[in-house]
Amino acid sequence: MTGAPAGRPGSLVVRGLHYTYPDGQPALSGVDLAVAPGERVALLGRNGAGKTTLALHLNGILAPDRGTVTVGGLVADPADRAGLAELRRRVGIVFQDPDDQLFMPTVAEDVAFGPANLGLRGVALRERVDAALAAVGMAEHRDRAPHHLSFGQKRRVAVAGVLAMRPQLLVLDEPSSNLDPAARRELAGIVAGLPVTVLMVTHDLPYAYQLCPRSVIMDAGRIVADGRTGRLLADLELLARHRLELPFGFAPPPARAAGGVPSRAAGAGADHGSWA
Ligand SMILES: Nc1ncnc2c1ncn2[C@@H]1O[C@H](COP(=O)(O)OP(=O)(O)O)[C@@H](O)[C@H]1O
Ligand SMILES: [Mg+2]
Secondary structure (H helix, E strand, O other), rough: OOOOOOOOEEEEEEEEEEEEOOOOEEEEEEEEEEEEEOEEEEEEEEOOOOHHHHHHHOOOOOOEEEEEEOOOOOEEOOHHHHHHHHHHEEEEEOOOOOOOOOOOOOOOHHHHHHHOOOOHHHHHHHHHHHHHHHHHOOHHHHOHHHHHHHHHHHHHHHHHHOOOOOEEEEEEEOOOOOOOOOHHHHHHHHHOOOOOEEEEEOOHHHHHHHOEEEEEEEEEEEEEEEEEEHHHHHOHHHHHHHHOOOOOOOOOOOOOOOOOOOOOOOOOOOOOOOOO
């Protein structure tokens, strides 16, 4: 595991995290994870593994039964309202369904909502919104109604709304779901260009390989594997054990792949999908 000094901006340290939903359903059973500033890490795992529950702990939407979350040296503490507000500024979560995130009449107002809450006004606010919309290629749609946008455009606006908060850690929950291939590729370009730490929840294994040099696999509320993405995805037994599968036609990455570096080498011939 990468050493992540807990105090550096953009670092994430999760220790011994346990959480059971109020209805008695256990979801996290001792999660330990350290992410260094600037890393992009994929969080893989079958449905119900606990990925979204973990994500919801990272900015204090859920409070753990036991264990700690530390972001850039700030320990999440549900009893500390100021600390929680700062945590939410540091950690931006893009939810799986953009309709859960977009609620203002126009795209620009939606992206402005977070930074306006931080107290930004006037030119400073406008610049913040413009920069976030430009980063996701949505500047020309600023005056449109979010509910008139395509799904891929909505997801980009949701990303812009989070970027406008200038987070240290960006958490993306299933970012490629429901995107057509072009929108999926464009979002990859956006994410790859961001100067933040990224934790990407996904079961889109090629997307993890494309974007994240490192992956962790979660199952039954625990991290069960942690390593170079290429190495984990080449271990078909490991994947099968945790109910993860490469899409039809995709060969595993070459066994000695460093991971994260797109490769058109062995196994990506005419009958196979490409990892690039
Ligand atoms: N609001 C909820 N109330 C009760 N149980 C939940 C709730 N949300 C998720 N769960 C349960 O918690 C476990 C982890 O779910 P989740 O974190 O959503 O997994 P993943 O995102 O990996 O698919 C599952 O057993 C799921 O059924
Ligand atoms: Mg989920």
